[in-house]
Amino acid sequence: MNQDQNKAPIFDAAMKYAKLRPAYFCVPGHRYENGPGSLLREYAGDNIFKIDITETGITDDLHCPTGAIKEAQELAAELFGADHTFFLVNGSTCGNQAMLLSAAGPHDRVIVDANSHRSVNSGLIMNGAEPVYITPEFESDWDIPGGIDPAAAEKMFELYPDCRAMIVTSPNYYGVISDISALAEICHRHNALLLVDEAHGTHCCFSEQLTNGAIANGADMCVQSLHKTGGALTQSSLLHIRSRMADIDKIRNSLQIVQSSSPSYILLNSIDTARRDLALHGKEMVSRALELARLARKKINSIPGLRCAGRELEGRSSIFRLDETRLVISASDLGITGFDLKDLLFEDHNVEVEMADRNNILAIVSYANSPEDIDMLVSSLNSIAENHSSGSPLPKMAEPPGKARSAISPRDAFFAKKKSVPWKEAEGCVCARMIDISPPGIPLIRPGEIFSADILNYLKQIRLSGAFIQGLADETMETVMIIE
């Protein structure tokens, strides 16, 4: 590294300002620690409010940085191997939107991972592009999405040679990392940008085992939720660019559209100080998380009736690498759904995991977990498995339906007139509101797509399995929104 990664320019600016403590006549109106909500202040103490300040000569301006924020972004770019890094205070949600706004315009074609997060769809509403979807493979042993097959990506470019960009999610929620360098080579050969939603993969940049991340493998841009796995506070994210084709000015303009004009200085501090820790200790942090997760996986796999996915998945279902810090755990052989397992862990054992689907739970192990946390998870799973040892395996669910056919673009669908109908009558109608299974927030059908019998049947199965479905038209869960 050429720069001094020990520095934390935004934190230094905040400390300088806290020391100066000028009589303050700007927003926010709480005036340091004097006026924030009293309950919160009693709980949190004073210091945090002293750094909740606005753009000043000392603190710099996120939208036009020339001082501390510029320096902090340059440090982050160096650390992550990018030419430019932008700090995001509205999560990777706004990063996905900005990537798409900068990469394509109305009626441009973009290849979109069908398992993209809902923020990708909102980016498409904003830019007005015409998505063509590529469906990741399905890992049927675990009922989870696999990776994007490079051969399928090549085929998409044969079918749609005018595509401007491709956007893929890697790692996905379950830790599946796609072959980003193969995808980058294909995109670049077709003069298209490769955009990677790496919301779940900040930590991958600190481990060869985890491929060192999307930028190191040739992606043009990627977003990372630094808050998910990099130690920053919620909503703190990064957008990295290393590309000959990306338009930096357009990215800056796009960020002005999707980011608050009052970015939280607490979040900016959190990004800056998390970057510093990752620079100084990132490799140890990630290898600690991997070690803890490997220990947990080994113990879980020795519990009768339970299984935890591991690197044996690599090489199938286009799974290039599996992020071992994600524990995908199934008790389906004991007849326990993922939803029930998650509830049992929390209600009976005070263990909270990230999410559940019908067959699995997902526990995320981080550098900040302790061996005691792992013991608690394993012993709780052990006790649940013992109590259900006579259970019989869950019946296999149908595979998710193929991708819905598009009728109109996400943007046209967004602005069209809509009405609600009972979902049983929706076959052949055009969807007006995204329906997704949440978490992980991956759309089953998007605005502008046609409800098929397969999709409606799958929706029915998913509802019966106890999943939480977002996007039905009302709280009866019996209606969907369609375009009139």
Ligand SMILES: Cc1ncc(COP(=O)(O)O)c(C=O)c1O
């Ligand atoms: C794959 C993926 N992309 C993007 C996002 C949005 O990230 P953020 O919560 O940082 O806005 C999420 C959120 O869970 C996600 O799972």
